[in-house]
């Protein structure tokens with residue numbers, strides 16, 4: 059092969075692949091016809107085929123680099139996609155071809171092997187950015203829900219052993235930069251320049267190649283868990299329960315009691331299962347945006363600052379402490395979150411398991427109807443997480459009761475650091 063990428067000894071600057079040569083495989087973002095839209099190509103082994111900034115795998119591209127540098131991975135290796143196709147079809151939906159509806163993922167990302175099979179056979183390095191498979195979940199709290207007769211075994215969604223059958227999908231981010239800029243109300247040029255500067259110049263094409271509109275950012279993706287018949291999700295005549303959840307590893311996996319994340323997530327799953335058993339569908343969207351997209355180091359620093367501050371860990375100072383450490387209270391900016399719902403063809407969520415006004419506003423603002431909002435049941439809130447709960451209600455999170463008064467915010471206190 060003449061174009062053997064990393065094996066050549068000279069450094070190839072991605073920003074100058076062919077000094078102004080036209081893009082061989084242009085992307086027409088938002089086109090409904092996948093052939094007109096064209097494949098997203100983030101290959102690093104055939105520079106002339108590239109039509110994106112960045113490379114595949116999100117943050118894992120750096121592990122790929124380690125594997126290549128240590129000789130464990132051949133840099134021109136192509137994935138063998140035999141038998142990897144989605145276990146259920148998703149789309150196409152009208153949203154995929156509606157300009158501006160989807161700007162942070164590739165709606166054709168799960169179908170590339172069949173859509174662009176000829177190009178792949180010719181040696182073009184086109185990779186799926188979405189994979190759809192099946193799983194059975196064994197969740198301790200839900201096993202207990204079966205014993206408590208809140209959930210019933212039906213042999214299909216909830217199996218005899220108490221496992222829950224799901225379809226799950228992993229989605230890597232693919233950013234259409236003009237669309238992202240529009241969502242955030244900034245110019246394309248300003249967005250590109252800020253991305254370039256804040257990654258310390260990691261992707262020079264952001265500023266040198268305005269003709270490349272698509273960026274594969276090195277950030278975490280999304281996992282979807284679908285309960286019941288997947289085709290019910292996009293059908294407005296069938297009910298849909300949905301929880302949109304942002305990663306909180308400490309609680310979700312390890313059961314830390316400082317927040318409501320795991321209990322609310324599991325409650326969401328339980329509600330999804332019930333909806334599926336009643337003939338509708340359930341959906342959990344799990345976003346890799348740890349610590350409100352500020353990261354776990356920031357979050358743990360905030361915990362210390364909260365627990366050691368004068369007057370104790372009060373709901374009154376909850377958001378302020380994050381802002382002191384990170385400069386902002388929240389970096390999730392829910393503007394991009396509804397994209398994955400549009401990818402699934404959703405037009406209505408009957409039961410939305412979240413109290414977040416930011417998630418609610420983003421979803422309804424993007425044209426999806428929400429019926430009922432389902433708060434976390436009071437008996438699922440750990441005592442130490444009352445600080446978070448009261449602070450959120452005071453900040454505008456949905457609550458069926460009146461938001462807490464100032465005295466309540468001062469008197470709702472978490473455990474001091476000495477008591478762990």
Ligand SMILES: Nc1nc2c(ncn2[C@@H]2O[C@H](COP(=O)(O)OP(=O)(O)OP(=O)(O)O)[C@@H](O)[C@H]2O)c(=O)[nH]1
Pocket residue numbers: 302303304305306307317318319322347348349350351352356357360361380387411412413414417446450455
């Ligand atoms: N920076 C920071 N992040 C926190 C803190 N407490 C919780 N988090 C993060 O906040 C996020 C909570 O996300 P979700 O569980 O989706 O909850 P939410 O957006 O507040 O709203 P709900 O849908 O009502 O639960 C997770 O990413 C947590 O890691 C904190 O004190 N500081």
Ligand SMILES: [Zn+2]
Pocket residue numbers: 306309310317318319320
């Ligand atoms: Zn949490």
